[in-house]
Amino acid sequence: MDGKLAAENVREKAVPPDSAPSHFIQSIISEDLKQGKNQGRVHTRFPPEPNGYLHIGHAKSICLNFGIATEFDGLCNLRFDDTNPSKEDVEYVESIREDVRWLGFDWGNREYYASDYFDRLYHFALEIIRAGKAYVCDLNADQMREYRGTLIEPGRNSPFRERSIEENLNLFERMKAGEFTDGAHTLRAKIDMASPNLNMRDPVMYRILHATHHRTSDHWCIYPTYDFAHGQSDSIEGVTHSICTLEFEDHRPLYDWFLDQLSVHHPQQIEFARLNLSHTVLSKRKLLELVQQQRVTGWDDPRMPTLAGFRRRGYTPEAIRMFCERIGVAKRNSTVDIAMLEHCLRDDLNKRAPRVMAVLRPIKVVIDNYPEGQVEGLEAVNNPEDPSMGTRPVPFSRLLYIEQDDFREEPPKGFFRLSPGREVRLRYAYIIKCVDVVKDPQTGGITELRCTYDPETKSGSSQSKRKVKGTIHWVSAAHAIEAEVRLYDHLFSKEDPDDVPEGTDWLTNINPKSLERLNSCRVEPILANAKPGERYQFERLGYFCVDSVDFVKERPVFNRTVTLRDTWANVQRAAKKA
Numbered sequence: 001m002d003g004k005l006a007a008e009n010v011r012e013k014a015v016p017p018d019s020a021p022s023h024f025i026q027s028i029i030s031e032d033l034k035q036g037k038n039q040g041r042v043h044t045r046f047p048p049e050p051n052g053y054l055h056i057g058h059a060k061s062i063c064l065n066f067g068i069a070t071e072f073d074g075l076c077n078l079r080f081d082d083t084n085p086s087k088e089d090v091e092y093v094e095s096i097r098e099d100v101r102w103l104g105f106d107w108g109n110r111e112y113y114a115s116d117y118f119d120r121l122y123h124f125a126l127e128i129i130r131a132g133k134a135y136v137c138d139l140n141a142d143q144m145r146e147y148r149g150t151l152i153e154p155g156r157n158s159p160f161r162e163r164s165i166e167e168n169l170n171l172f173e174r175m176k177a178g179e180f181t182d183g184a185h186t187l188r189a190k191i192d193m194a195s196p197n198l199n200m201r202d203p204v205m206y207r208i209l210h211a212t213h214h215r216t217s218d219h220w221c222i223y224p225t226y227d228f229a230h231g232q233s234d235s236i237e238g239v240t241h242s243i244c245t246l247e248f249e250d251h252r253p254l255y256d257w258f259l260d261q262l263s264v265h266h267p268q269q270i271e272f273a274r275l276n277l278s279h280t281v282l283s284k285r286k287l288l289e290l291v292q293q294q295r296v297t298g299w300d301d302p303r304m305p306t307l308a309g310f311r312r313r314g315y316t317p318e319a320i321r322m323f324c325e326r327i328g329v330a331k332r333n334s335t336v337d338i339a340m341l342e343h344c345l346r347d348d349l350n351k352r353a354p355r356v357m358a359v360l361r362p363i364k365v366v367i368d369n370y371p372e373g374q375v376e377g378l379e380a381v382n383n384p385e386d387p388s389m390g391t392r393p394v395p396f397s398r399l400l401y402i403e404q405d406d407f408r409e410e411p412p413k414g415f416f417r418l419s420p421g422r423e424v425r426l427r428y429a430y431i432i433k434c435v436d437v438v439k440d441p442q443t444g445g446i447t448e449l450r451c452t453y454d455p456e457t458k459s460g461s462s463q464s465k466r467k468v469k470g471t472i473h474w475v476s477a478a479h480a481i482e483a484e485v486r487l488y489d490h491l492f493s494k495e496d497p498d499d500v501p502e503g504t505d506w507l508t509n510i511n512p513k514s515l516e517r518l519n520s521c522r523v524e525p526i527l528a529n530a531k532p533g534e535r536y537q538f539e540r541l542g543y544f545c546v547d548s549v550d551f552v553k554e555r556p557v558f559n560r561t562v563t564l565r566d567t568w569a570n571v572q573r574a575a576k577k578a
């Protein structure tokens with residue numbers, strides 16, 4: 001494995017990028033290169049544990065690690081840190097692969113697993129035992145916690161700390177052979193129970209776990225802890241810069257200690273602040289809880305902050321990469337407003353999503369003076385931002401649908417859409433006037449609007465001089481396609497989901513209105529051929545994406561990706577004032 005690693009995966013010389021560094025990690029690496037460290041190599045990795053789906057926080061780490069490799073002409077590995085068989089699954093491995101690829105990154109043939117190194121790690125552990133720097137301990141988890149001490153009190157030595165090397169080797173061998181039950185023994189590093197850093201107080205290196213691993217099956221019943229596996233795995237892979245989140249800063253002395261004991265290649269660990277996003281949770285434990293409790297339909301529910309959820313919702317990888325670029329990389333934890341992510345998305349979709357008309361809550365309109373049976377193909381622009389996207393014909397006829405919201409029987413001041421006796425322009429079509437309101441005699445509800453059109457006002461024609469204040473969208477009833485539309489809002493009503501009154505938990509902050517399903521929407525006939533995953537702007541309403549899970553050709557389901565209203569500018573303005 002290692003010989004192969006060395007041959008295939010070492011690129012000779014990394015080169016600093018042409019542009020000036022934009023964050024501190026780039027500066028550190030540029031400096032390392034100047035000083036000739038690591039023989040001029042840059043090698044990073046993205047190290048997920050396959051115990052859940054990737055989320056937008058992981059995207060930040062992926063963009064950073066793969067981005068640095070690209071900028072410095074180095075390499076980036078995908079490594080699964082699969083040291084905890086009870087929580088891991090191949091489903092997660094596969095989803096992670098798919099998501100990293102979807103984001104636009106390629107790890108070549110460098111897909112590794114900590115479990116590939118179980119043998120090596122086991123021998124590393126033996127080496128440390130032989131050096132008298134590790135011992136088998138019989139304390140159970142509770143006792144171990146008690147002996148560990150606190151931030152203000154030193155810990156106490158385990159009564160098993162002074163076991164002889166021979167006894168330790170013998171017990172560790174028997175642990176591996178499966179002689180003991182889960183938790184009966186652990187292997188611990190012999191460091192310093194009085195260290196001010198709790199991670200250095202004889203941390204566990206190996207535990208007994210009779211569990212089937214998704215890759216090594218039942219070959220092992222002892223597993224290295226994350227802390228013992230992570231640094232050594234980086235070292236084995238020849239990683240030069242181990243980039244991780246701030247909570248590992250306190251673990252760095254421990255990783256250094258292991259590598260020093262073993263005298264192996266020593267990657268440099270650099271910590272950065274993890275991404276927190278408003279109105280959502282980014283903890284895999286909590287996301288798993290949402291799935292297991294069926295608060296959402298799955299990991300790929302379009303309300304989830306997972307990459308699978310964002311993809312199904314209609315986000316583009318470009319928008320997510322742009323977001324990761326714009327939030328930057330810092331040393332201090334902060335929370336980014338989700339409005340900024342949505343801003344990046346609109347920026348991207350504005351240029352690429354074709355525009356169409358769709359009526360979500362239809363009300364019938366009859367154009368009294370339009371000949372029965374006549375159909376006109378009116379020319380509509382696919383995207384004014386990009387003329388190369390061309391135009392399409394939109395059928396116009398005597399029977400139309402417009403949005404219920406675009407009609408008011410008693411219009412308030414400033415309402416410029418349709419109301420009795422008033423005129424409005426139909427997008428790409430004519431000016432119409434409402435001449436009558438037909439109601440259900442039983443319920444009093446409006447059933448249809450009778451209108452007339454002015455044939456002299458066809459959009460784009462030379463005689464069309466007349467102007468009215470409002471323009472609304474519409475579809476031709478006989479030609480429109482029925483569709484279901486799902487409107488999403490933030491999964492949590494509060495900016496910080498963990499902000500709850502005493503005695504309740506974060507789940508109480510779930511937004512009860514995070515999903516609204518509309519079942520009798522009508523969309524333009526051009527959408528008869530819409531394919532799963534395709535994105536459109538529904539004029540005046542927002543961006544929508546054809547759902548790829550609940551796909552029925554005759555009756556497509558559209559997910560609202562994001563509305564058109566950009567709140568990011570307001571957020572920034574408010575921040576400036578504060």
Ligand code: ATP
Nearest residue numbers: 047048049057058060061244245274275276282284
């Ligand atoms: P846990 O370890 O609790 O299961 P995790 O979110 O740390 O969850 P990992 O699979 O260990 O999940 O994460 C893989 C990589 O992604 C790690 O290097 C981690 O530092 C990084 N990462 C995870 N969450 C974020 C985040 N919110 N922002 C930036 N990077 C993150």
Ligand code: MG
Nearest residue numbers: 047048049226
């Ligand atoms: Mg982690």
